[in-house]
Amino acid sequence: MLRRLREDKSIQGTFLITPTLVFMVGLLIIPLILTTIVSFGHRSADGGVIYAFSFDNYLRLIGYSTQCDNGASVCFDPLYAQIMWRSFSLAFNTTVLVILLAYPLAYFIARAHPIRRNTFLFLVLIPLWTNFVIRVYAWMMLLRKEGVINIVFGWIAGMLHIPFTPLEMLYTPGAVLVGMVYEFLPFMILPIYTSLEKIDNSLYEAAADLGANPFRTFLRVTLPLSMPGVVAGTILVFIPVMGTFIVSDLLGGRQVILVGNLIQRQFLDARDPTFGSAASLILMVLTLIVTYFYTRKFGFGEEIVV
């Protein structure tokens, strides 16, 4: 037996992969299958699961409702479809804004003198490693009615002798967008930096020698070569934004409900795990479709690991 282990490469490989497979099957594949099974059931009176095979939860998600105001037995209720759409467009907007903010900074760091480059990277790592919840809290302090932004606006208004009433910024969709952009910005900076840093200086020189102006060089050389970084960053930003519920919970209050909040409430407050399971499967399928088409078009490399 030991002798076979020593000589058979296939058995050695199986031995090395087994612990990983145990974790992946036990805590990923089986939970996903279980979620699928639960999503076809319906809730019992005490919040448990009655196993069945019905598409009710999925129908509810696309707007099929049996609780209608006008007394009809079936009507269209777009509530959940709206939540899905809101999450998707928020994730899209966040990703676009994050790319616009991250790109110049990543470019600056990649083109900085090598001695200073580490310091600039260090400055990106500090916010990245500061806890997620703490960073949301920072924006609560800034956006509150008595918060720092209103204080600063008040000072400016006072200096200009303009009457000023504090703005209501916390618990608005804008607050959630700013919070999301802030949370995920470092996840875009690092992959873009990695792909920009790999670009050989001689390529810029060649472009310049061939008569390209800096703008054209950027469009034809820099941007295409940094696309793997942008794609990796997009995956690191778009997917988590779709599923996060802390930012919308703390900065959006009851105003901004995303898929993440919907799922979380089904499991903890409203207690319909079957409906929550269906919503989370739809969320997973949506993100997988987006990721698939996006990476198939551009492809991503090792930049995914920041």
Next chain:
Amino acid sequence: MNPHRRSPFILIATILVYFFLYAPIFVLVIYSFNSSRANVQFDGFISSYGDLQIVNGDVTQSPCGPFHWFCELSKNREVINAAKNTLTIAFTATIISTIVGTMAALALQRYDFKLKAFSQVSLYIPIVIPEIVMGIGILTLFSQLFSLLNNWLNLAGDARMTMGLFTVILSHIAFMIPFVTLVVQARLQGFDKSYEEAAMDLGANEWTTFQRVTFPMILPGVLSGALLAFTLSLDDFVITFFTNGPGSTTLPIYVYGLLRRIITPQVNALSTVWISIVFIAVLLLQWIQSREK
């Protein structure tokens, strides 16, 4: 053309983005010295040392002086417990996931076996699906499993199996393995098999080759994988949120629960401590990396 030349646009954008990144952190730190107990507005710093004195909701004097909220924090049982849990989970899960993930990387990069494609794909799944999907999946698994076992073994009251440190650690290991494996795999791709083959030709067996050749070569990859796993675990909110139970609250979960009810300078003090630790850790890391070169 000077490669380090930069346009004023890039420079201005860079300064603004750094300001955006740091202004919130700066505000958090300043407010951790706030004298206002309600922390609604900034009422100034607590300047004097002495017995605790509170005037109109403002702390005017404290035995700890400006560090009043840090002293309060250190007396807060819940925070200390949450910090202990956070570190226990992070250390245990990092050690196990690093070993398991490194083994997987070796298997995928150096061996052929059945289920190889399946293994590789399953390792990508946690990275490309939202964490909440994995979180509620694991929650469903454990809650169904525990209710089955509790019924079957006739457990009641305190003997009933519930979520706790154990379930959090298992879940953390599961979501950390893919990251460790990817990092180590990237490192293994970097050099070819011929070093190992040379060692074997010279008569070293598999284990000696691993010990003397492969492991020293992948060590930097293993360490950065472990570090990534550790930070992911410390920072994790979603998976922990769905898998923790009574007595296994971590710092992020505790802070979140607190923020939904009240805002207190204690949270700022905690944030300041956290940011300082991160600052020192990143500084150390950079120092080690610069010495390696």
